[in-house]
Amino acid sequence: MNMKKLPVFVLLAVAAVLPLFVKSEYFMHICVLAMMYIMLTQGLNLLTGYIGQLSLGHQTFLGLGGYASALLAIKLGVPVLLAMLLAGLFTVVCSFLIGLVTFRMRGSYFVIMTTAFAEIVRLVINNSTAVTNGPMGLREIPPPVIFGLIIKSKISSYYFGLVLAVITVFICYRIVDSRTGRAFVALREHEALANSVGISFARYSMVAAVVGGFFAGIAGGFYAHYTHFISTDVITFSYTVTILLMLIIGGKGTIMGPVLGAIIFSFVPEALRAVDNLRLPIYGLILMISVLAMPKGLMPVLSRAYGRIVYKLAPGQKTPAAKGE
Amino acid sequence: MAFLDENRLLEVRGLSKRFGGLAAVQNISFDLKKNEILALIGPNGAGKTTTFNMIAGSIAATSGSVKLAGEELIGKKPYQIASCGLARTFQITAVFFGLSVFENMVIASHRLQKATMLDSILYSKKYRQEEREAREKANAILRFVGLEEMANVLSGNLAYGQQRLLEVAIALATEPVMLLLDEPAAGLNPEETVSLMRLIGKIRDQGITVLLVEHNMRLVMEISDRILVLDHGEMIAEGSPDEISMNPQVIEAYLGKGVEE
Numbered sequence: 001m002n003m004k005k006l007p008v009f010v011l012l013a014v015a016a017v018l019p020l021f022v023k024s025e026y027f028m029h030i031c032v033l034a035m036m037y038i039m040l041t042q043g044l045n046l047l048t049g050y051i052g053q054l055s056l057g058h059q060t061f062l063g064l065g066g067y068a069s070a071l072l073a074i075k076l077g078v079p080v081l082l083a084m085l086l087a088g089l090f091t092v093v094c095s096f097l098i099g100l101v102t103f104r105m106r107g108s109y110f111v112i113m114t115t116a117f118a119e120i121v122r123l124v125i126n127n128s129t130a131v132t133n134g135p136m137g138l139r140e141i142p143p144p145v146i147f148g149l150i151i152k153s154k155i156s157s158y159y160f161g162l163v164l165a166v167i168t169v170f171i172c173y174r175i176v177d178s179r180t181g182r183a184f185v186a187l188r189e190h191e192a193l194a195n196s197v198g199i200s201f202a203r204y205s206m207v208a209a210v211v212g213g214f215f216a217g218i219a220g221g222f223y224a225h226y227t228h229f230i231s232t233d234v235i236t237f238s239y240t241v242t243i244l245l246m247l248i249i250g251g252k253g254t255i256m257g258p259v260l261g262a263i264i265f266s267f268v269p270e271a272l273r274a275v276d277n278l279r280l281p282i283y284g285l286i287l288m289i290s291v292l293a294m295p296k297g298l299m300p301v302l303s304r305a306y307g308r309i310v311y312k313l314a315p316g317q318k319t320p321a322a323k324g325e
Numbered sequence: 326m327a328f329l330d331e332n333r334l335l336e337v338r339g340l341s342k343r344f345g346g347l348a349a350v351q352n353i354s355f356d357l358k359k360n361e362i363l364a365l366i367g368p369n370g371a372g373k374t375t376t377f378n379m380i381a382g383s384i385a386a387t388s389g390s391v392k393l394a395g396e397e398l399i400g401k402k403p404y405q406i407a408s409c410g411l412a413r414t415f416q417i418t419a420v421f422f423g424l425s426v427f428e429n430m431v432i433a434s435h436r437l438q439k440a441t442m443l444d445s446i447l448y449s450k451k452y453r454q455e456e457r458e459a460r461e462k463a464n465a466i467l468r469f470v471g472l473e474e475m476a477n478v479l480s481g482n483l484a485y486g487q488q489r490l491l492e493v494a495i496a497l498a499t500e501p502v503m504l505l506l507d508e509p510a511a512g513l514n515p516e517e518t519v520s521l522m523r524l525i526g527k528i529r530d531q532g533i534t535v536l537l538v539e540h541n542m543r544l545v546m547e548i549s550d551r552i553l554v555l556d557h558g559e560m561i562a563e564g565s566p567d568e569i570s571m572n573p574q575v576i577e578a579y580l581g582k583g584v585e586e
């Protein structure tokens with residue numbers, strides 16, 4: 001194992017044994033939600049971090065996935081794991097269709113379109129009372145069952161989420177480390193030049209949106225079957241702000257940055273619970289300070305620091321800073 | 326490939342562009358032979374870049390046809406044209422400034438790599454082999470253009486002349502059949518210009534056909550096989566460097582504009 005990947009495995013090991021040391025149900029609950037946020041931010045990161053198109057509609061797919069999975073399980077009795085997978089495929093189709101419209105635009109027009117779609121989806125769900133139960137949301141959504149095991153406790157949900165999150169991060173990492181990921185970055189860095197080497201904006205934004213949509217859909221299913229409840233609250237702007245904060249402060253356009261961001265900002269709201277009505281202003285402040293202090297987010301700062309430590313301990317080792325091999 | 330006639334690797338017919346009332350390019354026709362270096366010259370504003378961009382697909386032609394190896398390029402998008410084997414550089418330096426020189430080069434292998442997302446997720450043999458090939462090719466091309474020492478440097482930190490070389494290297498990494506260069510020597514000092522011209526000769530020797538846009542006539546005299554002169558959007562002359570340098574119309578176009586350097 002090389003030194004570059006060591007911190008990732010350490011983090012994974014900590015995550016694996018965490019429930020042995022944490023006795024608070026509430027703490028575990030936050031950890032379960034963190035897994036959902038990891039799936040969500042990884043997907044958004046492809047489009048917003050790697051290609052550089054700011055989407056304010058990503059949580060739409062969380063909602064769509066949650067509803068799709070819940071309805072399949074409740075109304076049609078589809079086994080939950082299968083329902084979640086189908087929900088992921090459903091959000092793939094949705095992000096493809098929405099992408100057909102939005103990827104004709106760039107920059108601020110794109111941003112506005114994504115917001116508009118989020119709002120449209122929210123209104124449609126709220127008004128389709130017969131199917132979705134409207135603003136009341138869907139209740140008594142059954143828990144996942146894996147090999148006869150009901151995933152209902154905080155700990156089992158945590159491990160289920162951890163597995164899903166690890167798969168998500170791994171797949172995104174593999175995509176980014178390929179010609180597809182390089183095409184994303186090329187489009188972000190210089191679109192005309194990217195075109196001139198054969199890279200199409202429409203094609204690769206669609207790839208990013210569809211992959212991101214899939215994981216958001218799975219995350220939505222995970223969330224719905226974990227909390228046994230879903231409403232259009234998850235499609236509101238405050239979710240958008242939260243996942244963008246995770247992405248930007250963690251370090252968009254890196255794989256581990258949004259993971260750290262997701263973990264940190266799953267806990268920050270709890271720390272701010274006492275001053276809940278100041279939450280958004282405080283978020284704004286945190287965002288401003290961190291963008292000024294570390295414009296590319298936490299990840300580059302950490303990886304530089306780690307590189308220096310490794311270099312001190314074992315000069316000549318390959319460090320995260322020594323790239324371009 | 327249904328293409329047989331090596332005398333018409335590129336066929337340009339009746340190419341025109343209007344910007345509102347301005348006829349920037351008017352009814353231009355020419356052919357490019359395989360392995361030829363053709364220079365498109367003319368004073369500033371003659372329509373060279375416009376012609377170039379119509380061929381590369383980055384601006385839409387008003388009318389006309391451009392065929393590469395028999396395949397129509399007009400109507401295709403730039404990324405599709407790149408996939409036909411036509412590579413280009415930009416008049417204003419374009420590299421991926423935020424990435425290392427090496428990363429720039431690996432990106433440019435895009436159209437040659439066939440591994441799917443599933444291949445890279447599963448770390449398949451095909452994926453690993455293509456990645457290795459892309460890295461090897463990146464190094465080989467960097468050596469070819471003389472940037473091998475710079476592989477790990479952020480391309481935004483390169484000297485201007487090196488960035489222009491990197492642009493050419495990126496274009497070469499797409500393994501083109503034809504290379505379009507828009508004023509590659511602009512802003513270079515005399516030494517850099519000489520080595521660039523030598524590099525263009527070497528590129529042709531690799532079997533790549535070159536269309537070179539330049540407004541400095543003297544520069545292209547040495548390396549071009551044939552020269553095409555544009556003025557006010559019209560083709561006023563075509564011929565060997567010797568013929569062109571003695572053509573009174575060309576001399577007038579240049580002296581009249583006072584851009585001879």
Ligand SMILES: Nc1ncnc2c1ncn2[C@@H]1O[C@H](COP(=O)(O)OP(=O)(O)O)[C@@H](O)[C@H]1O
Nearest residue numbers: 344347349367368369370371372373374375376
């Ligand atoms: N996008 C544009 N809109 C309007 N006019 C343009 C545009 N691009 C070029 N032109 C005009 O077309 C003419 C040819 O320009 P160009 O092809 O850039 O010349 P060259 O590259 O030979 O210097 C010039 O008169 C220029 O002002």
Ligand SMILES: [Mg+2]
Nearest residue numbers: 373374375416
């Ligand atoms: Mg020009």
